[in-house]
Amino acid sequence: MNICVTGGAGFIGSHLVDRLIELGHNVLVIDNLSTGMRSFVHESAQFIEMDVRDPKLVSIFEEFKPSIVFHEAAQTMVQSSMENPGYDCDVNLLGLINVLDACRKVKVEQFLMPSSAAVYGDLAVLPLTEELSGMPSSFYGLTKLTAEGYLRIYREAFGLNTVCFRYANVYGPRQGDGGEGGVISIFTRLINEGQGLTIFGDGEQTRDFIYVDDVVEANIKAMNHPELTGVYNISTNTSTSVNELVGYFTSISGKEIVTNYEAERVGDIRHSRLCNKKAKKDFGFEATVSLDCGLSDTFSYFKGK
Numbered sequence: 001m002n003i004c005v006t007g008g009a010g011f012i013g014s015h016l017v018d019r020l021i022e023l024g025h026n027v028l029v030i031d032n033l034s035t036g037m038r039s040f041v042h043e044s045a046q047f048i049e050m051d052v053r054d055p056k057l058v059s060i061f062e063e064f065k066p067s068i069v070f071h072e073a074a075q076t077m078v079q080s081s082m083e084n085p086g087y088d089c090d091v092n093l094l095g096l097i098n099v100l101d102a103c104r105k106v107k108v109e110q111f112l113m114p115s116s117a118a119v120y121g122d123l124a125v126l127p128l129t130e131e132l133s134g135m136p137s138s139f140y141g142l143t144k145l146t147a148e149g150y151l152r153i154y155r156e157a158f159g160l161n162t163v164c165f166r167y168a169n170v171y172g173p174r175q176g177d178g179g180e181g182g183v184i185s186i187f188t189r190l191i192n193e194g195q196g197l198t199i200f201g202d203g204e205q206t207r208d209f210i211y212v213d214d215v216v217e218a219n220i221k222a223m224n225h226p227e228l229t230g231v232y233n234i235s236t237n238t239s240t241s242v243n244e245l246v247g248y249f250t251s252i253s254g255k256e257i258v259t260n261y262e263a264e265r266v267g268d269i270r271h272s273r274l275c276n277k278k279a280k281k282d283f284g285f286e287a288t289v290s291l292d293c294g295l296s297d298t299f300s301y302f303k304g305k
Contacts, residue, residue: 004028004066006052006099007073008045009036011175012114012212016070017042019216028064030057031073040174052095058102065106068223071099071113077182078118081140082266092143096150104158110226111151112219115166117208117235117272119145126239127275130166130231137269148231155229163228165218168235168274172212172294173301183242184209184295188302191249196258200265203243208235208273211294214287218279225283235274236287248292252299 003020007013008029013036020027021042029041032051041047048060052073074092075081081088096113103111118141119134136142151162171184187197218234250257279285 005070013072014040061102085139112163116144168208206239211289218285232279233274
């Protein structure tokens, strides 16, 4: 099957490409390499260096004729969205619309992309379910919530079959320092360098950390259910505080870790944990990688770098 992955040189996208190649699909990666790495792209995948906002994207789609598109390209950094909301909107909304229009013109059968736990904002009710109304506290969360609305209308108006995943905090090998799960890659790099860690706030803020292989498996399972539409949480439904995370790293690294606490950052969420019952019910997804195993693999990867 012909499958296109935008952002396929990035953290999650490159792992997804690896899995699709392993399953025997013909994969085209489109990435502008602003944050992705050409070396992450599987040697058997076709690669085109291009921004998803480029109007020539539709001609690429017309030539490749993808049956399925995974749209992983995005601006993913909460702080960057607060500092430059125009750029965040340009990439995450105008870029999305350009990809959606290309999909519509070549009659793509299935369109899948990530949303984010950031769409919920700092709601007091946990775990967060897909039916809850979001009040994003960052422009990144706002553009992701708006993107969900675009997918719904493209589905209703044009018949494009769309699935949107609200990822919890994804982490794992190849991750950069940005993105919602970036705290793990940042901590891993600093610990390996023998540096102290900076924690914004008191460290009791919690996140729902999910390993990248589990996220890839969710995408594959959903792809195999072409009848699916709508929004799905992809999570472990487990809370872990930043202070607990430091404890894990202390055990894994065998080092004494110095921590420094600074003021909370604007736009950061206090607590986040996503209910995953809908994904389990509709397409059989359940996270299987424990946090200690995932952190150990991630630490080993970055130590080798």
